[in-house]
Amino acid sequence: MNNWWQQAVIYQIYPRSFKDSNGDGIGDLPGIIQQLDYLASLGVDLIWLNPVYSSPNDDNGYDISNYEDIMLEFGTMTDFDLLLAGLHQRGMKLIMDLVVNHTSDEHPWFIASRASRDNPYRDFYHWWPAENGTPPHRFSFFDPDANAWAYDEATNAYYLHYFSRKQPDLNWENPAVRQAVYDMMRFWFRKGVDGFRMDVISFIAKEQPLMPISPQELADKYYGDWSYYYAHGPHLHDYLQEMHARVLKDFDVVTMAEAPGIRAEEALLFVQQSRKELNMLYHFEGMSLGYMPNGFKRPDPKGYTLEAFKRVYSKWDSIFAKDGWGTIYLGNHDQPRMVSRWGNDAPAFHVASCKMLITFLLSMRATPIFYAGDELGMTNIRFEKIEDYRDIETHMMYTYLQGRNEDVAAFLEDMKLSARDNGRTPFQWDNSLHAGFTTGTPWLRVNGNYHWINRAAQEKDPQSVLNYFRKLIQLRKAHPVLVYGDYTLHDPAHPQVYAYTRRLDKTAILVVMNFSKDTVPYALPEPVEATPVLNNLPDLLLENIQLTLQPYQAVIFPVV
Numbered sequence: 289m290n291n292w293w294q295q296a297v298i299y300q301i302y303p304r305s306f307k308d309s310n311g312d313g314i315g316d317l318p319g320i321i322q323q324l325d326y327l328a329s330l331g332v333d334l335i336w337l338n339p340v341y342s343s344p345n346d347d348n349g350y351d352i353s354n355y356e357d358i359m360l361e362f363g364t365m366t367d368f369d370l371l372l373a374g375l376h377q378r379g380m381k382l383i384m385d386l387v388v389n390h391t392s393d394e395h396p397w398f399i400a401s402r403a404s405r406d407n408p409y410r411d412f413y414h415w416w417p418a419e420n421g422t423p424p425h426r427f428s429f430f431d432p433d434a435n436a437w438a439y440d441e442a443t444n445a446y447y448l449h450y451f452s453r454k455q456p457d458l459n460w461e462n463p464a465v466r467q468a469v470y471d472m473m474r475f476w477f478r479k480g481v482d483g484f485r486m487d488v489i490s491f492i493a494k495e496q497p498l499m500p501i502s503p504q505e506l507a508d509k510y511y512g513d514w515s516y517y518y519a520h521g522p523h524l525h526d527y528l529q530e531m532h533a534r535v536l537k538d539f540d541v542v543t544m545a546e547a548p549g550i551r552a553e554e555a556l557l558f559v560q561q562s563r564k565e566l567n568m569l570y571h572f573e574g575m576s577l578g579y580m581p582n583g584f585k586r587p588d589p590k591g592y593t594l595e596a597f598k599r600v601y602s603k604w605d606s607i608f609a610k611d612g613w614g615t616i617y618l619g620n621h622d623q624p625r626m627v628s629r630w631g632n633d634a635p636a637f638h639v640a641s642c643k644m645l646i647t648f649l650l651s652m653r654a655t656p657i658f659y660a661g662d663e664l665g666m667t668n669i670r671f672e673k674i675e676d677y678r679d680i681e682t683h684m685m686y687t688y689l690q691g692r693n694e695d696v697a698a699f700l701e702d703m704k705l706s707a708r709d710n711g712r713t714p715f716q717w718d719n720s721l722h723a724g725f726t727t728g729t730p731w732l733r734v735n736g737n738y739h740w741i742n743r744a745a746q747e748k749d750p751q752s753v754l755n756y757f758r759k760l761i762q763l764r765k766a767h768p769v770l771v772y773g774d775y776t777l778h779d780p781a782h783p784q785v786y787a788y789t790r791r792l793d794k795t796a797i798l799v800v801m802n803f804s805k806d807t808v809p810y811a812l813p814e815p816v817e818a819t820p821v822l823n824n825l826p827d828l829l830l831e832n833i834q835l836t837l838q839p840y841q842a843v844i845f846p847v848v
């Protein structure tokens with residue numbers, strides 16, 4: 289198997305936060321167009337754009353009211369066409385977000401559906417007539433009562449929403465819904481879009497009729513995890529195979545599933561080539577490390593252990609050793625900043641740990657997904673007050689906890705580590721007001737550290753995180769062993785050092801990373817050439833096979 293997307297580096301752009309072109313404080317498509325040469329300069333191959341479709345923005349574009357038009361704040365379809373052409377001219381590709389588990393409640397389908405029980409669009413969504421009693425409990429991620437059923441007076445019925453009340457779930461069991469989605473996908477493919485990242489695609493299938501599920505059953509069969517339950521609807525793979533047969537097979541595109549609730553053992557069901565479903569998926573197993581298992585993104589005071597981290601990423605590597613292909617990421621628009629979570633954003637360690645994490649992502653056997661700002665080492669903003677947050681998720685969890693008289697101060701403290709807005713603050717372009725993101729008032733506060741963490745400063749510094757990122761991307765492109773080589777983990781129980789060998793035919797390299805702020809002596813597990821291919825620090829302390837790793841040092845050696 290040798291596909292262009294296996295060798296690609298993905299760069300994710302959250303349009304609202306990237307670059308504002310007209311001073312309204314909201315990033316937009318013309319803003320991205322202004323920065324096309326910057327994107328090309330990074331060496332990335334594939335841009336993933338978060339939703340840019342018409343939306344009332346209850347969930348920043350993940351609530352779509354028109355799938356075939358552009359959000360007013362972001363620009364026009366002409367801007368979109370220019371952006372796509374500009375990327376293609378520079379040898380980059382574009383994937384869009386496909387959000388089809390739900391629409392906005394302002395989508396014409398839902399407006400029609402809720403109008404009357406006999407409307408032709410009624411069955412586009414999941415309704416529960418009130419005369420049948422209270423519907424079987426379902427959990428909602430974004431509801432102040434965590435209840436996925438909302439009562440709608442117009443027709444005396446409840447509708448299902450796994451996310452907010454303004455995000456009703458589409459009824460995939462209805463063939464007309466599937467047809468409408470496939471038509472919409474063709475619309476974008478005919479424009480030349482190179483694929484889709486598919487939002488919570490694992491959740492689209494629902495059993496019919498919806499049956500009660502007890503906490504005991506949830507615990508026994510679904511690890512007590514609603515995501516896991518939602519990801520195991522009865523006809524999920526039938527739908528994905530149908531989507532492939534009706535649409536995907538006719539276009540030269542790449543697909544990547546967002547796959548909450550999917551375990552490593554099941555991943556091949558989505559991406560094994562012979563199954564004709566999707567190309568890649570991204571999992572959540574790494575993202576739950578260091579959090580309490582309650583779904584509220586509450587950090588475990590003990591943090592995460594490197595042993596567990598290694599176990600997760602090694603397991604996911606092994607799944608795709610013979611078939612399928614993986615992705616790897618450490619942050620995105622739903623997560624805090626990667627350096628704040630997995631590295632160390634204190635000034636003394638910031639640069640080294642950013643470079644170490646970049647080394648990790650670019651030296652594993654999987655397609656790496658970087659989130660805009662990772663290449664600068666952008667960090668968590670750590671808001672103090674609930675009013676500082678814009679994110680519906682944080683507000684909903686806050687309201688939920690408040691309603692139960694829980695300690696919201698402790699919650700806010702936790703959110704400094706885990707809230708999604710940490711990853712959504714505006715991109716830090718330069719040292720001017722609002723980091724050069726906007727001339728107006730930014731929709732979300734800019735991180736005060738833009739004075740020293742910004743693109744302009746890093747362009748001038750050959751040792752910057754930005755220039756390291758570029759260098760390492762070129763290294764990956766020049767050495768197929770970094771993309772395709774087998775992966776062998778060393779010293780799985782070492783609490784501070786992550787080391788592995790990548791081997792392709794006669795070429796082998798050894799990657800050694802110190803994930804701690806301590807100086808760590810480490811005996812190399814195999815003989816190497818003393819001159820490394822890459823070192824994220826200026827010095828190397830190596831005597832025979834005895835390495836003394838500095839805090840967050842990352843070194844790649846050729847194996848002799």
Ligand code: ISL
Nearest residue numbers: 347350387429451487488515548621622
């Ligand atoms: O399932 C979860 C936790 O186990 C949730 O994190 C959920 O899977 C995740 O938030 C889904 O994210 C995607 O869909 C959301 C949207 O808010 C996110 O931004 C998007 O990435 C609803 O469309």
Ligand code: CA
Nearest residue numbers: 308310314316
């Ligand atoms: Ca704007």
